[in-house]
Amino acid sequence: MKRPYRTYAELGRADRSDLPGQIAAQQARVAERLAAVDRIIAVVSGKGGVGKTLLASALATALRTEDREVGLLDADLHSPTAARMCGVDGGPLAVAEGAVRPAVDRAGVAIMSMELLLPEGAPLAWKGPQAAGFAWEGAEERRALREFLADVAWGPLDWLIIDLPPGTRAMIDVFQLVPELTGLVAVTLPAGAARVSAGRALSLAQRRGIPVIGVVENMAGYACPGCGEPRALFPGDGGGELAAAHEIPLLGRIPFDPRAAALADRGDMPGLLSGTETGLAVRATVARLVSEVEGR
Amino acid sequence: MKFLCVPCDEQMEFEERSIPGDGTLAAAFRCPACDHVMAMLTNPMETRLVSSLGVSIGGTQVPEQPLEGVRRAVAGGTSDLLEEPLAAGPGTGVRWSVDAVERLAAVPRFVRGMVKKIYTEYAKENGIDEITPAVMDRARSDLGLEEM
Numbered sequence: 313m314k315r316p317y318r319t320y321a322e323l324g325r326a327d328r329s330d331l332p333g334q335i336a337a338q339q340a341r342v343a344e345r346l347a348a349v350d351r352i353i354a355v356v357s358g359k360g361g362v363g364k365t366l367l368a369s370a371l372a373t374a375l376r377t378e379d380r381e382v383g384l385l386d387a388d389l390h391s392p393t394a395a396r397m398c399g400v401d402g403g404p405l406a407v408a409e410g411a412v413r414p415a416v417d418r419a420g421v422a423i424m425s426m427e428l429l430l431p432e433g434a435p436l437a438w439k440g441p442q443a444a445g446f447a448w449e450g451a452e453e454r455r456a457l458r459e460f461l462a463d464v465a466w467g468p469l470d471w472l473i474i475d476l477p478p479g480t481r482a483m484i485d486v487f488q489l490v491p492e493l494t495g496l497v498a499v500t501l502p503a504g505a506a507r508v509s510a511g512r513a514l515s516l517a518q519r520r521g522i523p524v525i526g527v528v529e530n531m532a533g534y535a536c537p538g539c540g541e542p543r544a545l546f547p548g549d550g551g552g553e554l555a556a557a558h559e560i561p562l563l564g565r566i567p568f569d570p571r572a573a574a575l576a577d578r579g580d581m582p583g584l585l586s587g588t589e590t591g592l593a594v595r596a597t598v599a600r601l602v603s604e605v606e607g608r
Numbered sequence: 609m610k611f612l613c614v615p616c617d618e619q620m621e622f623e624e625r626s627i628p629g630d631g632t633l634a635a636a637f638r639c640p641a642c643d644h645v646m647a648m649l650t651n652p653m654e655t656r657l658v659s660s661l662g663v664s665i666g667g668t669q670v671p672e673q674p675l676e677g678v679r680r681a682v683a684g685g686t687s688d689l690l691e692e693p694l695a696a697g698p699g700t701g702v703r704w705s706v707d708a709v710e711r712l713a714a715v716p717r718f719v720r721g722m723v724k725k726i727y728t729e730y731a732k733e734n735g736i737d738e739i740t741p742a743v744m745d746r747a748r749s750d751l752g753l754e755e756m
Contacts, residue, residue: 318617320610327610328622334663341672404691407721412674412690429678429689437683440660441631444653451660455677458662463674 341462342489345411348468349383351494351605353525354486356517358509360391360478363530364499366576367566368475369397370591371497373419373581374598380470383414385460386425387486388477389453390436395425399579402428411465419582424464426456454485461489480513487522494605495523497563501531503548510550514558525563525604527554528597532565535589542567561604564597566590609665611646613639620646622666626749631655635665664752673722680719702731703738711741726753 346352355368365388372384386394395402398417405428406413414422426436438445438452466472476482487493496517500510510527517524529551533544545568555562572590575583585591611620620637623645627633631652638645648665650658658665662677673679679690704712708727715723730747731739747753 317612317614323610323612323619325610325619328667329609329663329665330667331609331661331663334667335661338662338672402689404689406691407674410674426678429675429682431684434684438681439683440656440681441652444656447653448657448660451657452677452681455660455662455681459675459677463672463676 338458338462339489342458343492345462345464345466346472346490346492349466349472350470352472352474352490352492353494353497353601353605354387354474354476354483355497355499356476356480356483356510356513357478357499357506358480358511358513359506362499362501362506362510363566364478365394365475366397366572367499367528367530367594368473369394369576369581370584370594371598371601372421372471372473373398373417374585374591374595375471375473375602376419376421377582377585378598378602381422381468382420383422383424383466383469383472385464385472385474386423386427387457387460387474387482389426389456390477392425392427394475395423395427396579397576398423398581400428401579402432405429409465411463413465417579417581422466422469424460450481457482457485458489480516483513483517483522484520487517487520493522495525497525497601498527498554499530500527500550500554502529502533502544502546502550504546504550507548507550507554511554511557514554514560518558524558524560525601526561527551527558528563529565531568534568561600563600563604564593566593566597611637611648613642613644616641616644618642624749625666625752627753633658633665666752668752673726676722679722685719702728702736705738705740707741708739708744711744726751 355364357364369384372382376382384394386392395415398421400415400417400423405415414424415428416422430436438449440448474486498510498514500507514524531545533542536543551562551565567589569588569590572584572588585595613620616639618639618641620639623636623638625635633650633655634647636645636647712720712724727739727744727747730751731743736743
C-alpha cells in the first residue's frame with residue numbers, strides 16, 4: 313500500500329536546520345580544542361563522599377609539581393569544589409581569541425569549574441520553564457560540560473584531569489564527547505556502598521568500551537595519633553577486590569590524614585602533597601599512574 | 609526536520625524564524641511550488657529543549673561564542689565573572705545609533721561584548737553602516753539569537 317506522504321529520507325534536499333550537522337560540529341569543536349592535550353583522565357567514583365575531588369585535585373597538583381602542564385576540569389556542575397581546593401578564589405575569567413582563559417592556581421594547574429562562574433555560595437539554576445525542567449535540564453548540563461571542554465583555552469597540556477560528579481551519567485557523556493579519553497581512574501573506599509558503586513561504574517565503563525587505568529582506594533586507614541601505628545578506618549579491601557575483579561591495577565591506597573582535609577579546605581594542595589601522609593601516598597599513586605599511562 | 613507540502617508533494621523551504629520574547633519560537637516554511645507558507649510554533653518547553661541542545665532551527669550563520677550556553681542559560685547570569693573585551697569598538701567602520709546603544713546598554717555586562725561583536729559582524733557582512741534597533745531585530749531573526 314502506498315504511503316500517503318514521502319518520508320524524510322525520500323525528500324532529496326538537505327534541511328537547512330541540519331541538526332545532526334550542528335551536533336557533529338559541536339563534537340568537532342571539542343576535538344579541535346583538545347587536540348593539543350596528550351592525556352585525558354576522568355576520575356569517577358560512582359558514589360559521592362569518597363574524596364574524589366580532593367584526589368583529583370591532588371593528582372593534578374602532583375603531576376604539575378613534576379613539571380608537566382596540567383589542566384583540571386571540575387565537571388561537577390552542582391557541587392563544584394575543585395577550584396576552592398586548589399586555592400583559586402574566583403575573579404573574572406578573561407575571554408580572548410574565541411575562548412575563556414582558565415584560572416591558574418599557585419602550582420600552575422589550569423582550572424575550569426562552574427564554581428568560578430557563580431556568585432559565592434549560589435546554587436546552579438537554569439533559566440527556563442521550571443515545571444518541565446526534567447525534560448531539558450539534563451541536556452543543558454551536557455551542553456555546559458561540552459562548552460567547558462570546547463570553549464576553554466586549555467592550551468597544550470600533558471595531562472587534563474576531569475573530576476566527574478558522582479554517578480555514571482557524566483562518565484558516559486565525557487566518553488562520547490571525548491572518544492580519545494586516555495582512561496578512567498576509579499576512586500573507592502575500602503568497603504561498603506562506595507565499593508559496590510565504584511564496581512558498578514567500572515562494569516559499565518568496561519561494557520561501554522571506556523578504557524580503565526586503575527582504581528585508587530581512599531581513606532585506607534590512618535596513623536594512630538597516639539602510637540603512630542596504621543589503623544583501619546573501614547573493614548575490607550575494596551581497592552584490591554575491585555582491581556582483581558576488573559583486572560585493573562590498584563594504583564594506590566591513600567590514608568586519611570586530618571591535616572590533609574584541613575589543607576584542602578584552605579586550598580593548599582602543595583602543602584597537602586608535601587606535608588601529610590595523604591600527600592605522600594598521592595605522590596606514590598601518581599608515580600604508578602604515570603608509569604601506567606606514559607608507558608603505554 | 610523537513611516539511612512537506614502535501615498537495616504539491618514538494619519539500620518546503622525555510623523562510624524565516626522569529627523569537628517573540630515570551631519563550632516561544634516561530635519558524636516559517638514556504639512551498640517553492642505553490643508559495644504556501646506555514647509556521648511551526650513551539651511552546652516554551654519545546655523551545656527550551658531545542659535551545660538546551662545548542663542547536664538552532666533553520667541553522668545559524670554565526671559560530672557559537674565561548675560558553676554561550678552557560679552564559680545565556682544560568683539563572684541570574686554568570687555574575688560578573690567573565691570579562692569580554694569589546695572587540696567591535698571604534699574603528700570597526702560600523703556606527704551605532706543612539707537607540708541601539710541604549711538597547712545594547714540593557715544587555716548584561718558579562719555578555720555585552722559578545723552581543724556587540726555579533727551585531728557588528730552582522731552589519732559588516734550585510735553592508736550596513738549603522739546599527740539601529742531595527743537592524744538588531746533583523747539580526748536576531750536571521751541569526752537565530754535568542755534573548756539578545
